[in-house]
Amino acid sequence: MPFPDFDAAESANNVLISEERSYDKDNLIVEFQQHFVKLTDEQRSIFNEIISAVEAGNGGVFFVYGYGGTGKTFLWNTLSAAIRSKGQIVLNVASSGIASLLLPGGRTAHSRFRIPLNITEDSICSIKANSDAANLLRETSLIIWDEAPLMNKYCFQALDRTLNDILPTQSASGSKSYFGGKVVVFGGDFRQCLPVIQGGTPEEIVSSSLSSSTIWDDCKVLKLTKNMRLTQGSLPSDAESIREFSEWLLQLGEGRLGGPNDGRAVITIPDDILIQDSADPLQDLIDFAYPSILQNFNDPTYWKERAVPAPTNEVVHDINDRLLSIIPGEEKEYFSSDSLCQTERVEDVFNPNMYSPDFLNGLELSGLPPHRLVLKVGAPVILLRNFDQKNGLCNGTRLQIVSLGKHVIEAEVISGSNIGFRTFLPRLSISPTDKSIPFKFQRRQFPISLCFGMTINKSQGQSLSKVALYLKNPCFSHGQLYVALSRVKSRSGLKVLILDEDGKVTNKTVNVVFKSVFSNL
Numbered sequence: 001m002p003f004p005d006f007d008a009a010e011s012a013n014n015v016l017i018s019e020e021r022s023y024d025k026d027n028l029i030v031e032f033q034q035h036f037v038k039l040t041d042e043q044r045s046i047f048n049e050i051i052s053a054v055e056a057g058n059g060g061v062f063f064v065y066g067y068g069g070t071g072k073t074f075l076w077n078t079l080s081a082a083i084r085s086k087g088q089i090v091l092n093v094a095s096s097g098i099a100s101l102l103l104p105g106g107r108t109a110h111s112r113f114r115i116p117l118n119i120t121e122d123s124i125c126s127i128k129a130n131s132d133a134a135n136l137l138r139e140t141s142l143i144i145w146d147e148a149p150l151m152n153k154y155c156f157q158a159l160d161r162t163l164n165d166i167l168p169t170q171s172a173s174g175s176k177s178y179f180g181g182k183v184v185v186f187g188g189d190f191r192q193c194l195p196v197i198q199g200g201t202p203e204e205i206v207s208s209s210l211s212s213s214t215i216w217d218d219c220k221v222l223k224l225t226k227n228m229r230l231t232q233g234s235l236p237s238d239a240e241s242i243r244e245f246s247e248w249l250l251q252l253g254e255g256r257l258g259g260p261n262d263g264r265a266v267i268t269i270p271d272d273i274l275i276q277d278s279a280d281p282l283q284d285l286i287d288f289a290y291p292s293i294l295q296n297f298n299d300p301t302y303w304k305e306r307a308v309p310a311p312t313n314e315v316v317h318d319i320n321d322r323l324l325s326i327i328p329g330e331e332k333e334y335f336s337s338d339s340l341c342q343t344e345r346v347e348d349v350f351n352p353n354m355y356s357p358d359f360l361n362g363l364e365l366s367g368l369p370p371h372r373l374v375l376k377v378g379a380p381v382i383l384l385r386n387f388d389q390k391n392g393l394c395n396g397t398r399l400q401i402v403s404l405g406k407h408v409i410e411a412e413v414i415s416g417s418n419i420g421f422r423t424f425l426p427r428l429s430i431s432p433t434d435k436s437i438p439f440k441f442q443r444r445q446f447p448i449s450l451c452f453g454m455t456i457n458k459s460q461g462q463s464l465s466k467v468a469l470y471l472k473n474p475c476f477s478h479g480q481l482y483v484a485l486s487r488v489k490s491r492s493g494l495k496v497l498i499l500d501e502d503g504k505v506t507n508k509t510v511n512v513v514f515k516s517v518f519s520n521l
C-alpha cells in the first residue's frame with residue numbers, strides 16, 4: 001500500500017500555500033506567451049538569467065535597475081506568469097502599498113514578511129519556524145521585491161536573517177548563502193525616493209538604503225535602459241523628441257543638470273512644460289490636470305490618470321481646499337477623536353494634562369488623516385492605511401466618495417488593481433509612526449484624505465496621463481523632482497508651475513540628488 005503524501009496534505013492545509021497555488025495555469029500560459037514575445041532584448045536577457053537561477057535551485061540575489069517606465073513591472077508579470085504556470089510559487093511584494101497593487105497577487109513587503117514597523121539593525125521578521133508563513137517561504141521558488149530603494153536596508157537584512165533561520169543552508173563552497181538559498185529579485189530606481197529618515201542627513205539616508213547593506217556585495221545588478229512608458233503608442237516621427245525628453249529626465253535624475261554641483265542644483269525647466277504668462281497660474285495648472293471638472297467629476301475614470309503633485313502636505317492641502325470648493329454639493333465634516341496611548345499615562349514620567357485634546361487635534365502628521373476631514377460626494381480621496389489588500393485597498397489606493405454616512409463612508413476604487421470595487425470605510429484608530437513626536441497618541445478618524453493634490457512621494461509608482469506639478473516650494477529631498485516629472489506617459493501630459501520666494505512665477509527650481517547613492521551600482 002502506498003504511504004500517504006504527508007507533505008502534500010500539509011500544503012493543502014496551509015491556506016497561504018493553497019492561495020499561491022490557486023492561479024489558473026491555462027490563463028497564465030496564455031499571458032506568459034503574450035508577454036514573452038513582446039520582451040525587449042534587455043528584458044529577455046534578464047528574464048533568462050532569473051529563470052535559470054530559479055531552475056538551478058542554488059539561490060541568487062539580483063537587483064533589476066531601471067528608471068521609471070523601463071518595464072520592470074512588465075518583467076515581473078512575465079516572470080510570475082512563467083513560474084506560476086508551472087504550479088510553482090512566486091511571492092510578489094513591494095515596499096509601498098501602491099506599488100504592490102501593480103504586481104499580480106502583490107502584497108506589501110511588511111505584511112507578507114511580517115517585518116517590524118520600528119525596524120532596527122537586529123530586527124527579525126515575526127515568522128515562527130513551524131508557522132504557515134514559514135512553510136510558504138520554504139515552498140517559494142522566487143521572491144520579487146519592487147521599489148526596493150524606498151525601504152530601509154534593515155528590512156532586507158531582517159528577511160535575510162529570518163530565511164536563514166528557517167532554511168539553514170550553506171553553498172558548496174561553504175560561503176554564506178543569502179535569503180536561505182532562495183532566488184530574490186529586487187527592483188527599483190535609485191534616482192527615485194529613498195528611505196525616509198526623520199531629520200536624517202544625506203549620508204544617513206544613503207547609508208540606510210539597500211545599496212549600503214551587507215547583502216549588496218552579493219547582489220548582481222541587471223540594467224534596463226529603454227523607456228517603454230514614453231515609447232508605447234507613440235508615432236515613429238516622435239522618436240527623436242521622446243529620446244530627448246528621456247535623456248533630459250535621466251540627466252535630472254542623476255543630478256547632471258544645472259552645472260557642476262554637489263547634489264543640490266538650480267535647474268531651468270523648458271518653456272513648453274511651464275505655466276507662465278497667466279493671470280491666474282494656479283487655476284491654469286488645475287485646469288490642465290482637471291479640464292471641465294464640473295462636467296466630469298462624477299465619472300470615476302476622469303480621476304484615474306490625473307494628479308497635481310507637490311513636495312509638501314501643506315501645499316497639497318491648499319490644492320485640495322481650492323478644488324473641493326469648486327465641486328458642487330454639500331460639505332460634510334468629520335472630526336477625529338484623539339487621545340494619548342495608555343502606555344504614556346504614567347504619572348511620574350509624564351503629565352498627560354500637558355497634551356490637551358486641542359493640542360493633539362492640532363497635530364498634522366504625514367500619513368495621519370486630518371482632525372477635521374471635510375468631504376463631498378464625488379470627491380477623490382486616498383487611503384492612508386492598508387485596509388483590505390486582496391481587494392486592492394491599501395495605503396495609496398485612490399477612491400471616489402459615493403455617499404457620506406454618519407458612521408461609514410461609501411467609496412469606489414478609481415486606481416490600482418480593483419477599479420470599480422465599492423467599499424464601506426469605517427473609522428480606525430491610527431497611531432502616527434512619525435519619530436519626531438516624542439509620545440504615542442492615537443487618532444480615531446476615517447483613514448483617508450482628499451487627493452485632488454498629492455505629495456510627490458505618494459505619486460511614486462504611478463503611470464499618469466496628466467501631471468500638473470505645483471512647486472510653490474522647491475523639492476527638498478533626493479529624487480522628488482525626478483519622480484514627479486517621470487510619472488507622465490508623454491511630454492504633452494506634463495505642466496509645471498514654479499513660484500519663487502516672493503510668489504512670482506519662475507522657470508527655475510531646485511533639484512536634489514544624493515549622488516553617493518549611485519556609487520555602488
Ligand SMILES: Nc1ncnc2c1ncn2[C@@H]1O[C@H](COP(=O)(O)OP(=O)(O)OP(=O)(O)O)[C@@H](O)[C@H]1O
Nearest residue numbers: 038039040067068069070071072073074228229461
Ligand atoms: N516589452 C514591452 N512591450 C510592451 N509594452 C511594454 C513592454 N515593457 C513595458 N511596457 C509598457 O510600458 C509601460 C511602462 O512599463 P512598467 O510600468 O513596467 O515600467 P516600470 O519600470 O515598472 O515603471 P515605474 O518604475 O515608473 O513603476 C507600461 O505601460 C508597460 O505595459
